[in-house]
Amino acid sequence: MAGVESQRSFGLRASVFLLLIGHLIIRVAFHVPSLIPDLIIFNLIGFVAAVIAWRSPKSNDAIAKHSISLAIFIWSIGSTLSTANSFFEFQFSERIIDFAYISFYPLALIGIIRSLAVTKKISSLELLDTAIIALGTSSVIAGLLLRPAMQTFVGPSFEIFLSILYPIGDLVLVAATISLIVLQHRSARALCLLTGISIFAITDLFFLLLSATSGYEFAALTDDGWLLGLALVASSLWFHGGETQVLENRISTWATTFSLVISSFILAYGAIKANYFPIFVLLLAFFTISLAFIRMALALRDARSVGEERELARTDDLTGLPNRRRFIAELELLRRKTGTLLLLDLDGFKVVNDKYGHEIGDQLLKQITVRFNRVLPEDVLIARLGGDEFGVIVYGNRSIGNDVALALRATCTYPFILTVGEIKVGVSIGSVTTEGATTTKEDMLRRADLAMYEAKRSGMGLVQAPIK
DSSP: OHHHHHHHHHHHHHHHHHHHHHHHHHHHHOOSOOHIIIIIIHHHHHHHHHHHHHTSOTTSOHHHHHHHHHHHHHHHHHHHHHHHHTTOSSOOOHHHHHHHHHHHHHHHHHHHHHHTTTTSOOOHHHHHHHHHHHHHHHHHHHHHHHHHHHHHOOSOHHHHHHHHHHHHHHHHHHHHHHHHHHHTBOSHHHHHHHHHHHHHHHHHHHHHHHHHTTOOOTTOGGGHHHHHHHHHHHHHTTSOOOOBOOOOHHHHHHHHHHHHHHHHHHHHHHHHSTTSSOHHHHHHHHHHHHHHHHHHHHHHHHHHHHHHHHHHHTBOTTTOSBOHHHHHHHHHHHTTSEEEEEEEEEESHHHHHHHHOHHHHHHHHHHHHHHHHHHSOTTOEEEEEETTEEEEEEESOHHHHHHHHHHHHHTTSSOEEETTEEEOOEEEEEEEEEESSOSOHHHHHHHHHHHHHHHHHHTOSEEEOOOO
16 A cells, blocks of 8 residues: 555656646647647646655655745646636736735745755754855845846836835745755755745746746746756655754854855945845845844843853752752863862761751751852852752962861851751761872772771871872
């Protein structure tokens, strides 16, 4: 059953290209436009392409396949109505036709973005990068190509507006596709999609050029470029999306920066030399700069959020001290320098916890943290390693580490005032001093741990392991 379905799918995809080849053969053989090839077969190819996109594998993003399918379908409706006006006396409204053609661009843009982000949820920054680069590139190309077109076109302003709007839409689609491929996604699907969009855009621009010079003839052979482009766009959804690439921050930064700079130049030059650029080019540049500022705000927000998450990941929730992860990272630096590692374990804490409960135990840990922080120099790191165990890193010679250890012990010589009354606990400390990169952090922790338990067992309170 699956094999039969696969054959039907392949037959459907092949049919659009067979129809296109057949239509080209008819046009080469018969130069005079006629109803069947130029109204029926020509537009049938567009509708078949829409069905191909709609019937694409379910593994595709639903929004991608439906947006591309609807974009091609609506474009084919506009094409059918426009072609019918060339054969029949009854004329369909040009406004309806224009609406169908214009609707193609936003739908196609949504479909392109989603189809190239099937295997990974596209982030807001990636989406903005794509939009900034697409609009910035479009403003440059539009500035170079559309100004001569504005000077060439004659007729109602709305007609000139539409004549400019179509190629701008094509440029945005091409630039957006290229941006996504460069920044995020490289695959056979992306190549097929870029080829289809490029052919469609080139056909549109060629049509614009011929229309501007009054050289366009209805049912020209080049019109099939639209159909070939749409067929390739629909067929791209049948290719596996592949693995999305990790967004290259350096490329993204340079590309968005270039787009921002070039758009700023266009706006500045347009202000100095009024009416040099068409208003459409200035609008593209303005939107590019606006999106760049939005991206900057989002990037700052995300950076702040990442910083906070990173800090939370390295901070003990109860005491606010650095946690074991942060302590181990600092320990890697200590082993390369001269300094002292102190491991602290509270004496009598388990009794308090068992007698009064964890809430009172937490109160005690918070008060102990306050006392420890009061006697520690600013350059000393103290961390809660878990339970009632703390770690301290002191840089400098052994006597400095010894002074810190004695100061920490002194903080526990008088009772703590809790909601259940006065509580007295002590602290046992194991000390290991390093003099250069002579050991590993695992060895330092093991020796400090043995020294701490010796201090607890013997009742000495502080035991210093010998220097290796």
